[in-house]
Amino acid sequence: MASLSFLSSLHHTPSSHLILRNPKAVKVRTFTVSFSSIRAQAVPALTQDDLKKLAADKAVDYVKSGMVLGLGTGSTAAFVVDKLGHLLKTGQLKDIIGIPTSKRTEEQAKSLNIPLTTLDDHPVLDLAIDGADEVDPDLNLVKGRGGALLREKMVEAASKSFVVVADETKLVTGLGGSKLAMPVEVVQFCWKFNLVRLQDLFKELGCEAKLRVDAAGKPYVTDNFNYIVDLYFETPIRDGVSAGKEIGKLEGVVEHGLFLDMATAVIIAGKSGVEVKTK
Numbered sequence: 001m002a003s004l005s006f007l008s009s010l011h012h013t014p015s016s017h018l019i020l021r022n023p024k025a026v027k028v029r030t031f032t033v034s035f036s037s038i039r040a041q042a043v044p045a046l047t048q049d050d051l052k053k054l055a056a057d058k059a060v061d062y063v064k065s066g067m068v069l070g071l072g073t074g075s076t077a078a079f080v081v082d083k084l085g086h087l088l089k090t091g092q093l094k095d096i097i098g099i100p101t102s103k104r105t106e107e108q109a110k111s112l113n114i115p116l117t118t119l120d121d122h123p124v125l126d127l128a129i130d131g132a133d134e135v136d137p138d139l140n141l142v143k144g145r146g147g148a149l150l151r152e153k154m155v156e157a158a159s160k161s162f163v164v165v166a167d168e169t170k171l172v173t174g175l176g177g178s179k180l181a182m183p184v185e186v187v188q189f190c191w192k193f194n195l196v197r198l199q200d201l202f203k204e205l206g207c208e209a210k211l212r213v214d215a216a217g218k219p220y221v222t223d224n225f226n227y228i229v230d231l232y233f234e235t236p237i238r239d240g241v242s243a244g245k246e247i248g249k250l251e252g253v254v255e256h257g258l259f260l261d262m263a264t265a266v267i268i269a270g271k272s273g274v275e276v277k278t279k
């Protein structure tokens with residue numbers, strides 16, 4: 001059983017930093033066995049927000065001065081952005097420039113004086129840090145319950161490393177296994193047509209498709225002026241790659257919330273500690 005400080009020192013070795021930046025290196029280095037399976041000391045009586053913050057704090061260890069950073073969206077990613085703002089303000093980090101994955105995150109980053117840029121100006125990022133709605137044993141994800149999936153996928157796919165921060169409630173044995181939404185962003189035009197097609201696509205998994213609505217019962221509109229169809233599965237998705245391909249073939253579908261083979265590392269905070277999972 002390793003202590004949090006030991007875990008922290010591991011992350012700060014040059015080799016572990018290298019590994020994080022190069023997923024292929026993770027597979028060839030035996031040292032990652034212990035890196036990925038270390039559990040920290042027990043942390044009693046923590047709330048879910050405490051756990052999210054623990055994961056966020058650990059993820060920020062990977063940020064170095066001068067990086068171009070993807071700034072995620074959601075309650076867990078918000079803790080990361082807060083911490084970055086603090087580290088910049090206190091001079092512990094310098095010359096960071098962020099690419100926000102939503103208007104919400106953009107506002108938060110601006111309020112913390114985090115310098116921002118765009119994918120147009122910085123098409124390659126050093127590191128993106130974001131939350132997730134589901135994490136499977138192979139570090140595949142469901143994302144987008146906060147509606148930011150399109151920008152998140154664009155930013156995170158353009159990043160050399162993608163670190164996910166989550167509490168242990170996000171762990172599933174198969175994607176869709178939480179029985180909560182797997183979001184699909186669709187154009188507004190004839191959204192029902194695509195809702196029916198999406199539901200039909202996963203008929204065998206007992207899929208129910210619903211248009212996402214806001215608190216007033218009106219269709220939820222994304223930052224990109226699209227709608228979201230949420231898919232609810234009775235049975236988890238067996239083959240995420242095929243599912244993603246089939247969804248992607250539907251005209252009028254803009255993006256889906258399956259983030260497959262994208263995460264470099266997943267930091268999971270649970271009641272028994274913080275765990276860093278790498279492939």
Ligand SMILES: O=C[C@H](O)[C@H](O)[C@H](O)COP(=O)(O)O
Pocket residue numbers: 072073074075076077130131132133143144145146147148149152
């Ligand atoms: O669209 C939202 C994002 O994908 C979030 O990262 C995801 O929903 C997780 O959010 P939270 O950290 O609030 O659970």
